[in-house]
Amino acid sequence: MIDLSMSPLLISFAGNPVVVGAVTDNHMVSYGSYAMAELLVSGIDTTPGHGFTLAFGGKSLVFRSAAFTGFDGLLFETAFPGSTFNEFAENIYQCFCENYDIQARYSVTLDPPGVSNRRIILQARETGSAWSVQLSGVTVSGLTQGQNTPGSDPV
Numbered sequence: 001m002i003d004l005s006m007s008p009l010l011i012s013f014a015g016n017p018v019v020v021g022a023v024t025d026n027h028m029v030s031y032g033s034y035a036m037a038e039l040l041v042s043g044i045d046t047t048p049g050h051g052f053t054l055a056f057g058g059k060s061l062v063f064r065s066a067a068f069t070g071f072d073g074l075l076f077e078t079a080f081p082g083s084t085f086n087e088f089a090e091n092i093y094q095c096f097c098e099n100y101d102i103q104a105r106y107s108v109t110l111d112p113p114g115v116s117n118r119r120i121i122l123q124a125r126e127t128g129s130a131w132s133v134q135l136s137g138v139t140v141s142g143l144t145q146g147q148n149t150p151g152s153d154p155v
Helices: 085-098 100-105
Strands: 002-006 021-024 034-041 051-056 059-066 075-077 106-110 118-127 134-136 143-149
Antiparallel strands (some): 051 059, 051 134
16 A cells, blocks of 8 residues: 655645655565476487586576486486386486475476476576576487576565
């Protein structure tokens, strides 16, 4: 609600500015919104060294495929010949679950197995444009960006 804190003078001369004070009780116009990004996995990649970059919050994380990940948090397991895209999506999801920066800032969910693709969803834990996710440098076969909703800052 907006209230007047100072009323203008009853008599004012033409051409002079009229000063009015206004205040609000909540001090916010918008609480901001949460960023959300989807990664769609529709194929497999059996080649170590392929990867992608996620940028958010002033950081740029490079994720790479590897035969042995060692619970690195930036390495996801390559697909084995005969694997399905559903299994390959679980490898990338597991990598996100082991990454501190992702876990600290996003809720990560993996959709149930699909027929044509499987979604990995990153939902920001805080409002703000800093948590908008940028996907770039994708060299992983079968990995694309789905819906990407940027966050907005409180006003």
